[in-house]
Amino acid sequence: MRTTDSLLEARRELEICNACRYCEGFCAVFPAMELRRVFNNGDLSYLANLCHNCRGCYYACQYAPPHEFGINMPRTFAELRAETYEEYAWPGFLAGAFRRNGAVIAILTALCLAGVLIAAALFQSPAVLFGSHAGPGAFYAVIPHGVMVAVAGVTGLFALFALLVGFIRFWSDIGGRAGDFFRPAPLARALGDILTLRNLGEEHGCNDQDEAFSSLRRRFHHALFYGFLACFASTATATFYEYGLSMISPFHLFSLPVVLGTVGGIGIVVGCAGMLWLKMASDQAPGARRLLGGDVAFVLLLALSSVSGLTLLALRGTSGMGITLALHLGFVLTLFLSLPYSKFVHAIYRAGALLRYALERRS
Amino acid sequence: MTDLSKPYDVLVVGGGNAALCAAISAREAGASVLILEHAPKAFRGGNSRHTRNLRTMHQAPTATLTEAYLEEEYWEDLRRVTGGETNEELARLTIRSTADALPWMEEHGVCFQPSLSGTLSLSRTNAFFLGGGKALVNAYYLTAERMGIDILYDTEVTHLALEDGEIRSATITCRGFPETVRARTVVAASGGFQANIGWLRRYWGEAADNFLIRGTSYAQGKILADLSEQGVMTAGDPKQCHAVAIDARAPKMDGGIVTRLDCVPFSIVVNRNAQRFYDEGEDFWPKRYAIWGRLVAQQEAQIGYSIIDAKCIELFMPSVFPPVKADTIAELAVKLGLEPGALEKTVADYNEAVRPGTFDHRVLDDCRTDGLSPPKTHWARRIDTPPFYGYPLRPGITFTYLGVKVDERARVMLSDGRPTANLFAAGEIMAGNILGRGYLAGIGMAIGTVFGLIAGREAAKHAHN
Ligand SMILES: Cc1cc2nc3c(=O)[nH]c(=O)nc-3n(C[C@H](O)[C@H](O)[C@H](O)COP(=O)(O)OP(=O)(O)OC[C@H]3O[C@@H](n4cnc5c(N)ncnc54)[C@H](O)[C@@H]3O)c2cc1C
Ligand code: SF4
Ligand code: SF4
Numbered sequence: 001m002r003t004t005d006s007l008l009e010a011r012r013e014l015e016i017c018n019a020c021r022y023c024e025g026f027c028a029v030f031p032a033m034e035l036r037r038v039f040n041n042g043d044l045s046y047l048a049n050l051c052h053n054c055r056g057c058y059y060a061c062q063y064a065p066p067h068e069f070g071i072n073m074p075r076t077f078a079e080l081r082a083e084t085y086e087e088y089a090w091p092g093f094l095a096g097a098f099r100r101n102g103a104v105i106a107i108l109t110a111l112c113l114a115g116v117l118i119a120a121a122l123f124q125s126p127a128v129l130f131g132s133h134a135g136p137g138a139f140y141a142v143i144p145h146g147v148m149v150a151v152a153g154v155t156g157l158f159a160l161f162a163l164l165v166g167f168i169r170f171w172s173d174i175g176g177r178a179g180d181f182f183r184p185a186p187l188a189r190a191l192g193d194i195l196t197l198r199n200l201g202e203e204h205g206c207n208d209q210d211e212a213f214s215s216l217r218r219r220f221h222h223a224l225f226y227g228f229l230a231c232f233a234s235t236a237t238a239t240f241y242e243y244g245l246s247m248i249s250p251f252h253l254f255s256l257p258v259v260l261g262t263v264g265g266i267g268i269v270v271g272c273a274g275m276l277w278l279k280m281a282s283d284q285a286p287g288a289r290r291l292l293g294g295d296v297a298f299v300l301l302l303a304l305s306s307v308s309g310l311t312l313l314a315l316r317g318t319s320g321m322g323i324t325l326a327l328h329l330g331f332v333l334t335l336f337l338s339l340p341y342s343k344f345v346h347a348i349y350r351a352g353a354l355l356r357y358a359l360e361r362r363s
Numbered sequence: 364m365t366d367l368s369k370p371y372d373v374l375v376v377g378g379g380n381a382a383l384c385a386a387i388s389a390r391e392a393g394a395s396v397l398i399l400e401h402a403p404k405a406f407r408g409g410n411s412r413h414t415r416n417l418r419t420m421h422q423a424p425t426a427t428l429t430e431a432y433l434e435e436e437y438w439e440d441l442r443r444v445t446g447g448e449t450n451e452e453l454a455r456l457t458i459r460s461t462a463d464a465l466p467w468m469e470e471h472g473v474c475f476q477p478s479l480s481g482t483l484s485l486s487r488t489n490a491f492f493l494g495g496g497k498a499l500v501n502a503y504y505l506t507a508e509r510m511g512i513d514i515l516y517d518t519e520v521t522h523l524a525l526e527d528g529e530i531r532s533a534t535i536t537c538r539g540f541p542e543t544v545r546a547r548t549v550v551a552a553s554g555g556f557q558a559n560i561g562w563l564r565r566y567w568g569e570a571a572d573n574f575l576i577r578g579t580s581y582a583q584g585k586i587l588a589d590l591s592e593q594g595v596m597t598a599g600d601p602k603q604c605h606a607v608a609i610d611a612r613a614p615k616m617d618g619g620i621v622t623r624l625d626c627v628p629f630s631i632v633v634n635r636n637a638q639r640f641y642d643e644g645e646d647f648w649p650k651r652y653a654i655w656g657r658l659v660a661q662q663e664a665q666i667g668y669s670i671i672d673a674k675c676i677e678l679f680m681p682s683v684f685p686p687v688k689a690d691t692i693a694e695l696a697v698k699l700g701l702e703p704g705a706l707e708k709t710v711a712d713y714n715e716a717v718r719p720g721t722f723d724h725r726v727l728d729d730c731r732t733d734g735l736s737p738p739k740t741h742w743a744r745r746i747d748t749p750p751f752y753g754y755p756l757r758p759g760i761t762f763t764y765l766g767v768k769v770d771e772r773a774r775v776m777l778s779d780g781r782p783t784a785n786l787f788a789a790g791e792i793m794a795g796n797i798l799g800r801g802y803l804a805g806i807g808m809a810i811g812t813v814f815g816l817i818a819g820r821e822a823a824k825h826a827h828n
Contacts (some may be wrong), residue, residue, distance in 0.1 A: 008782030018623040019683040022415055022713030034480055038679050059501055060494030062412045062619050066405055069621075098583050204493065211501040213474075 001087055001173055002043040006080040010044050013071050016063065022110060023057040027075075028357045030057075035360060045084045046174035049346075050076040050353035052199045053150030054206035054217075058286035065285075078288035085345050086172070090165035097341040102293020105301060105338050112337065113330035120326045129322040136248035142322040143329065148278040155336040162340035167348050174356055186358035193354045197221060209282040224302070231306070234261035250316055265306040272303035298343035301358025305331040365513040367537075367544050371397040372826035373819070374533055374546035376520045376586055378402065379409030380496070380808055381400075381790025382552035383503035384815025385822070386512050387471055388551070392823035396512045397546065399535060401519040401553075401581045406617075408500035409554050410578035410762060410791065410807075413619040415479065415496060416489040417468075417812060418805030419461040427475045429487045434458050437488075441803055448600075449682035449800025456771055457797060460813040465490060467816065472502030477732045481680050484649065489805040496808075507720070520586060522551060525593040528777055529784040547826035548785040550818045551775065552811075555763040555791040557583020557604060558616060566602045573665035575609060577759045580616040587767065587792055595786075596768040596778045600794020605802050606656025609759030611666055612684045624754050625679035627655060628742050629724070630669040631713055632756065633824040634662040637696065637705035639713070644731070648679075653802050660758040667756040668699050669712070673748045678724050686752035762807070766795035773818035785825055787818035 001007065017023065024030040029050050036043060055074045063069035082098060089095040097104045120129055124142065133141045149235055171180075181187070193199060197218050200206050205213035209284070238257035241247040251257050276299055279292065309329035315324050338344070373389040375382045378400025390396045400407050420437050421428055437458045441449060469475070472495035478486035484489075492499045507514060515537055522534040524600035533544045556562050558580045563571035576582075591597050611623035628648050632655075633639055641658050645651055659667040676686070691702035692710050713735060720730035722744055730743045767775050767788050774782040776795075790811035797810055 015681070015685075016621055016683055018681045019623075020478055020619075021481065022620070024479060025491075025493045031391065037429075037677065056494060056498075060498035062497045063621075064405075067617065068614055212505050 001045040001084060001204075002249070003041060004080075004083055005077060006083055007041060007044050010076050010080050011039050012047060013073060013076055014039050014044070014047070016069055016071060017057075017073070020063075022062075023060055026056040026201075027052060027054060027058070028193075028354070030075075032357055032360060035229075042174045043079065045087075045170070046353055046356055048077040048080040048084060049170070049349040050199075050357060051081070052197070052206075052350070053078060054200050054208075055286045056201065056207050056213075058118060059207045059211040061260065072286055074286040075288050077227050078291055080344070081349075082288070082291050082294075082347065084170070085166075088166040088169040088342065088349075090169070091163050094341055098294070100293070101291075101342065102297040105294065105297035105334070105342055108338055109301060109304075109334045110330070112334040113327065116326050116330040116333065117323075120322070129326075130319050131322070132317065132319045133321060134317060136250070138250055138316070138321070139325055140248075148329070151333065152336070157187070159336050159339040163345065163348055166340060166345060168350055168354060170176045171352055174353070176352070176356055176359075180359055183359065186355060186362055189358040189361075190351065190355040193358070194351055199354075207286075208278050216274065217278055220271045220278065223267045224271025224275065227264045227269075227271055227306070230260045230264025230267060231309075232264075234258075235263060244261055258313065261309060265313075268306040269303055269310070272299045272306070276303075295343050297340075301331065301335055301338065303333050365515055366532055370545040370547060371395050371513075372547050373397070373550060373822045374399065374544060374548070375550045375552060376523075376533070377409065377551070377553040377790070377792075378407045378514075378516070379552065379554060379790060379811070380414070380500065380523065380816040380819075381501070381792075382409075382550070383500065384812050385552055385787070385789050385819035386507055387503065387510065387548040388393070388816045388819030389817075389826075390507070390510045390512050391549055394823035396507075398507065398512060398514045399518045399520050399533075399537075399544075400514065400516050401583075402516065402579065403686045404516045406579065406581070407504070407516060408579075409581060411811065412497045412500055413495075413578050413617075414492070414499075414808050416482075416485065416491045416805045417461070417464075417808035418488055418803060419465050419490050419809065420458050421462060421465070425465075425490075427477050428490055432488050440488075441728060441769050441797075441806065444801035445593055445799050446801065448801075450598075450796050452795045453769070453771060457810055457813045460816070461685050461809050462707035463811045464809070464816065468499075468812065471506045473499050474502070477759075485804060520553070522589055523551070523581050523586065523593075523786070525590070525595070525783070525786070527638060527784075528781060530786050544563070548774075548787065548822040549813075550822050551586050551590065551767065551786065551788045551792055552790045552815065553584075553586045553745060553792055554579070554582040554766070555604075555794075556582060556587055557760045557763045558582040559584050562588075563604075563763075565823070566617075566769035567660065570660055570665050573757060574606075574660070575611075575613050575618065575757050575759045576616040577607075577613075577618055577622065577623070577761050578608065578616075579721050582762070582791075584763070587765065590767055590775070590786075594778050595783070596776045596780075597765060597795075598768040598793070599764040599766050599799055601763075601765040603764035603795075603800055605653060605761035605764075606660060606758045607652050607761065608655035608659045608667065608756040610684050611755035611757040613757070613759065618759070621683040623652070624669065624682055624756065624757060624759065625652075626669050626675070626682070626754055627652070627756075628755075629675040629678050629744075630671040631709070631739065631746065632667050632669050633701070633709055634667055635664050635701070637668075637701045639709060639737060640667075642708040642737050642740055644739045644743055646727070646741075655756070656758040656760070657754050665758055668701065669753050669754045669756055670695070670706075670746060672746045673750055673752075674744060676752055682754065684754075688750050688752055690749045690751070692746075692751055695753050697780045700754045710746050713739070713743075714747060717743050717745050732744070739803065761802075762791050762794075764795045764798065766791070766799070769793045769796055771817075773814050774821070785822075787822050789814035789818040 208217035372394035716735035
């Protein structure tokens with residue numbers, strides 16, 4: 001990690017925290033900090049990504065502004081985190097996308113939607129686009145199967161590859177090794193931390209709005225996270241149905257892909273709405289203002305992908321199906337393309353930091 | 364909205380732990396309560412904001428406390444540190460009540476955690492607040508607001524009018540505007556006077572100007588002075604204060620816990636003339652840190668310098684300010700503003716006197732000096748491995764001991780020995796009744812919590828009669 005103003009600020013604040021340690025009960029960041037006396041750039045990247053932004057240490061800090069020590073860990077870590085995303089992004093020339101992330105994602109969404117709609121209008125007759133289709137292959141009547149698979153495959157693989165490169169860069173920067181991924185106990189511990197969000201105030205709640213403790217943020221995040229997993233599972237089972245069982249979508253309302261997709265979609269919508277509401281309603285003092293745009297854009301994109309998917313389910317027997325399908329695919333395409341350049345990346349770096357923490361605790 | 368024209372049942376002066384406990388317990392007993400806190404909201408909570416634990420009696424292990432800590436042992440610990448300068452009746456009342464205070468605290472929003480790293484020796488006796496004292500204070504303010512207690516920040520109580528043993532009214536300055544408030548009862552929980560340098564100067568002379576105040580700058584002792592001028596009986600020695608040696612680069616006030624330095628037992632400490640003045644290795648640091656404030660205060664210009672070499676730099680908790688670092692003793696002396704020749708001689712004499720031994724910082728080891736005055740009796744190793752490090756030290760005042768005298772119902776006593784009718788006190792303003800001298804980690808919050816609860820309950824009861 002290169003040296004930046006946020007990094008220097010994080011180092012300054014952590015050196016004060018390390019002489020204090022009052023916050024060590026809140027999360028993994030403080031025990032990890034206590035293992036060190038000096039914080040090199042990689043350590044700071046690790047700690048920033050380990051921070052779950054629960055804001056407990058801001059409200060508990062006797063040195064929070066206006067105190068002259070001016071400690072605001074959640075904000076400082078959030079700003080540094082955003083810079084680490086840039087640092088590890090691949091290909092490097094796209095790193096700038098993190099800087100005005102809200103605008104970038106908004107423009108990308110507009111482009112993808114326009115692209116899909118224009119392509120549909122150009123290559124498909126209005127009769128097909130606005131007609132109602134039923135039975136197996138109804139979706140592919142509007143957008144051909146080959147096109148869908150090709151676009152999803154190419155963008156999906158690209159996103160995966162870009163995320164992987166970013167992760168490898170992060171992992172080596174914070175001092176990780178390849179062999180670390182073959183140690184079951186730390187892996188299990190890290191997985192547990194991820195699935196339960198232990199560090200987001202599992203026991204006492206976190207300061208998601210103000211100095212009062214609450215578990216809302218963790219619950220909304222769970223809805224979003226498990227909703228996302230359910231949607232992923234839905235896509236995976238659908239692929240299996242098509243290729244393994246030679247069944248052609250749309251599937252029956254009570255089929256596994258549809259049930260998983262519906263439940264997941266609702267989870268995502270509820271989670272996103274909750275997260276957005278918390279972002280708006282909460283005290284802004286421990287937040288990083290300039291990152292708000294990107295955060296909101298990503299959550300909105302997720303929400304719109306789900307809403308359009310659920311709408312598609314509702315309208316699939318009607319003449320509205322064609323256009324809804326195009327819109328849904330437009331949002332999903334944006335999501336795929338922006339995965340490595342949006343707030344989504346927090347998931348892989350947080351997971352990496354939690355694994356590093358689990359490894360450190362054992363040695 | 365706060366309406367100052369209507370009389371409240373209970374007026375609480377101050378906004379720290381003792382004040383909040385009093386306010387909440389009075390409200391729970393059905394009283395209408397007004398809290399007046401001199402500090403603005405961002406700095407509310409006085410010294411309590413800087414704390415981390417409370418010493419509590421317990422019969423059996425709890426989620427965050429190990430083993431048991433019974434009344435007799437607690438009392439013995441207190442008697443020993445105070446050298447008997449305590450009121451046994453009030454002390455035992457406090458000790459016994461801490462057992463019930465803990466669940467009360469949890470019910471009112473305080474969260475606990477296992478003891479902090481670096482303080483494992485306290486895991487049996489002290490309950491640690493999750494996030495420290497500011498988190499505790501936040502929890503109580505939230506509870507107070509939810510219970511309908513009125514709170515005014517930026518509001519100083521300047522005078523409590525005492526007539527015939529009864530408080531008739533309070534004169535206040537609310538956000539700069541003078542007002543008069545009436546209340547049926549008053550709880551004084553306004554802390555000590557340690558931030559009032561002028562007052563400290565009465566006992567310490569000019570030296571007081573060089574003291575650093577570890578906690579809130581709002582501990583001006585105005586109410587304590589006001590009450591004693593009106594014939595309230597005091598308790599505790601006015602000259603006594605809890606003073607530790609802290610980093611001289613700390614802010615003048617409110618530097619809190621991070622400015623402490625734990626390097627002294629591994630170092631030699633010299634004064635401005637580069638001369639040693641006390642046995643740095645007399646005992647374990649937690650048992651000795653509280654005498655070093657006074658020791659440094661007695662030196663010229665109230666400053667000391669703790670000098671170590673590379674062998675010791677990782678043996679103690681990291682410091683908030685980096686040490687001054689140099690490759691030679693002479694260079695270190697220059698950087699610290701000391702006479703190089705004098706420091707070289709002090710270090711050479713010390714190195715000469717160090718006897719061989721087996722260094723172990725976890726026990727009172729056999730590394731000591733021979734024929735040196737003053738001696739260093741443990742952890743003495745030659746200072747010979749560069750780089751060399753120096754930390755400047757100044758006295759850091761935690762709190763003062765002088766307070767008002769109270770009885771077991773937290774009623775403030777008049778100098779003729781009678782209790783006041785409607786004035787109660789809790790926290791540092793009365794801690795001198797129990798802690799006449801010395802210090803026991805976590806006793807400040809214990810006294811504030813226990814007497815806060817008593818004062819609130821008694822005040823509410825009196826207001827209803
Ligand atoms: C760095 C540090 C660490 C400490 N750690 C511990 C610890 O771990 N455990 C422990 O038991 N003790 C600890 N102590 C001691 C502890 O802080 C005190 O014993 C305790 O906080 C006293 O509580 P209090 O409510 O009486 O006073 P305070 O918390 O100081 O509250 C006094 C309040 O009164 C207000 N006030 C003052 N004058 C007026 C006025 N005229 N009008 C209106 N308001 C006024 C102040 O603004 C303040 O809010 C520590 C102290 C320091 C400085
Ligand atoms: S955030 Fe503040 S209270 Fe918490 S460890 Fe850091 S300095 Fe201490
Ligand atoms: S904001 Fe929460 S998760 Fe982040 S460092 Fe502070 S306490 Fe830990």
